Amino acid sequence: xxxxxxxxxxxxxxxxxxxxxxxxxxxxxxxxxxxxxxxxxxxxxxxxxxxxxxxxxxxxxxxxxxxxxxxxxxxxxxxxxxxxxxxxxxxxxxxxxxxx
Numbered sequence: 001x002x003x004x005x006x007x008x009x010x011x012x013x014x015x016x017x018x019x020x021x022x023x024x025x026x027x028x029x030x031x032x033x034x035x036x037x038x039x040x041x042x043x044x045x046x047x048x049x050x051x052x053x054x055x056x057x058x059x060x061x062x063x064x065x066x067x068x069x070x071x072x073x074x075x076x077x078x079x080x081x082x083x084x085x086x087x088x089x090x091x092x093x094x095x096x097x098x099x100x
Contacts, residue, residue, distance in 0.1 A: 006087040007069065009033065009061040015081035017054035025059070025073035025082060031066035034059060034073070 016022075019036045026034045038049045042056045049056050059081075061067075067084070074082050 005069070005089060007064055007067045008083075008085040008087070009064055009067065010083040010085070011059050011061065012079075012081045012083075013055075013058065015079040016059050016077075017079075018052060018057070019059035020051040020057040022078065024076045024078065028072045028076050030070060030072070031063065031068050033061050033063045033067050035062050036060075 019026075023036070026032075026036065036057050036059055039056055039058045042053070043049065051057060069084065069086050071084055074084055
């Protein structure tokens with residue numbers, strides 16, 4: 001991946017419903033980009049969060065700057081829930097010269 005490339009990782013929460021129970025992308029990612037966190041909307045005080053309950057956990061990509069663009073997470077996801085887009089930097093163009 002080129003320096004200056006911008007990486008966007010999109011997680012489809014409708015498809016990635018049980019990331020804590022799955023963890024395939026987390027296990028394969030060389031950059032350790034992903035994190036699974038309890039869904040604050042499902043959190044109930046003093047009650048355990050069931051890792052198998054759909055929607056109880058969310059997959060996030062907080063370390064996106066460490067993404068190397070290998071696409072292994074996309075390949076290994078059983079639900080086709082991940083999209084990784086890499087925007088190449090635009091070549092620098094010179095400002096038009098003013099005619100005198």
